[in-house]
Amino acid sequence: MSEYTLEARGLRKSFGALSVTDNVHLRLKKGARHALIGPNGAGKTTLVGLLSGVIRPSSGQVFLGGRDVTRDQPAVRTRMGLVRTFQLTNLFSDMTVIENLYLAVGQKLSTGFDMFRPAGRRTNVLDEVHAVIDRMGLAECAQKKVSELAYGHQRLVEIAMALALEPRVLLLDEPAAGIPTSELAVLVDVIEALDPGITVLIIEHDMALVRRVAREATVLVAGRVLLEGPIGAVMASEEVHRVYLGRAAKRSESCGAN
């Protein structure tokens, strides 16, 4: 068993001449709360794609619990406990919230080949679905189709899907994007209440949220790691301010947010 739960070694991904991930090393210990920040187009989502297996790296390796999973399909990585959420909601939009979560919990409980028991009578699955719905404050829209929900609620379902799988490593790709301020508290509470043994990598532009939930951070700029360290040191770094935070601060001022 390796010291690191999730590790990326020398990951590179290029599309033609464009290098979107350039020799990225990343090491997350068990229970880490690690933020991945950087300007738009820095390759953060691509990195999540490489870690989750949706994108194949041009070179480099990904280790999960010390095992090389670089060649493993996303489904295999998920079954090993690596779960991601999507920046843009990616759900079963014609199904209800309950059905969406049923798919996740059902898969976790290995009911994927259970052909003879009625789905609606699997109380062990339904009970867990119920618990996740309560935890995310989704009781009021549980009966609705995902496509009929407000975008903020869809985002919460997106997070709920990941939690339902009881991950060991959780990759959150901009979880707060699109969630109205009024419901942001639910998200923060949920992330803070996660089992301390779960390793979390969070991509987020909302610096207040990052400061609250993350202990370490990696700054990615143009596909490369610019800086890595404890969250306080990273936030205080002048270089980080110059390439990213300064701009982010200015942008939020000009929009009148926060």
Next chain:
Amino acid sequence: MTLAIESSKALVQYRFSTYELIPFAVAIAFYFVLPDYLPLGTAICVTAIFALSLDLVIGYAGIVTLGHSVFFGIGAYSAALLSRSGWGEPVSTVIAAAAVAAFFALLSGPLLLRLRGLPLIMVTLGVASVVSEAANKLSWLTGGNDGLPGLIFDPVFKMFAWSIDGKTAYLYALAWLFVVLIVARTVVSSSFGVALQGIRQNELRMRLIGAPVLSQLVAVYALSAGVAGVAGALYAQSNGFVGLEALSVDQGVFALAMIVLSGIGRLYGAIVGAVVYMVVQYTAQQWDPYYWMLAIGVMLVLVVRFSKGGILGALDALSAGLKRRMETRL
């Protein structure tokens, strides 16, 4: 407090509704009211089973194939060859034929089901054409163009002989339709069935929640092939003859037309579709033996133009509309 799941159709579809008795009540009534048309009724039952097998893969799992005639043909020829080799017990013949068809699906599925959309349609169509042509050449096995005539099967359960009036064949095929429908219904309302619907809607997300998508698709493909094999075997038994038309690519295309006509992904659609299609075909052939396809074509165009969910979709919309009216009046 328990979770209310009423609005989640995929989870509550295991519950029986009284409407589900209608097709079988009609089928029993048909037996007594129109005894002269029992051979047509038998053909409808066989076709309905085949259409149902196609609905399992297309309507639930989203596997669009034009090559399902292969499994119908394999079932038909398996039953015929068993009979030729001296095995005439009908029920075990059907089960064996289904197993052979499912076996070929298990072999071909892991390769074919990596494809999606247009490439899958074209490859299944290609495979079906090749198999049909190969059967023509392998005349030592299939009888080639002459087919395998004069098949003889034992009485059903050693009691009901295959009578000239077609009564046994009709009730036998109807019983199989009932059995197949119960099995299909159980499978689509299970956790596996919900997962298939998940794959149809968002395959990437299913992979990312860890689902073994390819294996699940192969499983439903094999099940569906088995059902198509049942239809093929019943075709052999009720006609006493199997020819190359059992493997004809047209079969798969007609079955697709049936489920589109009545509404995809609802099992009973396959039954309604088979009835409507076969009755229109029969009547149109009486009217004009050459241009009967015209009637089918016009009907398809009209249904697809005016109702998104086929005939049953239109009925749903109608009953929802009536309900709303009643509510506003109250």
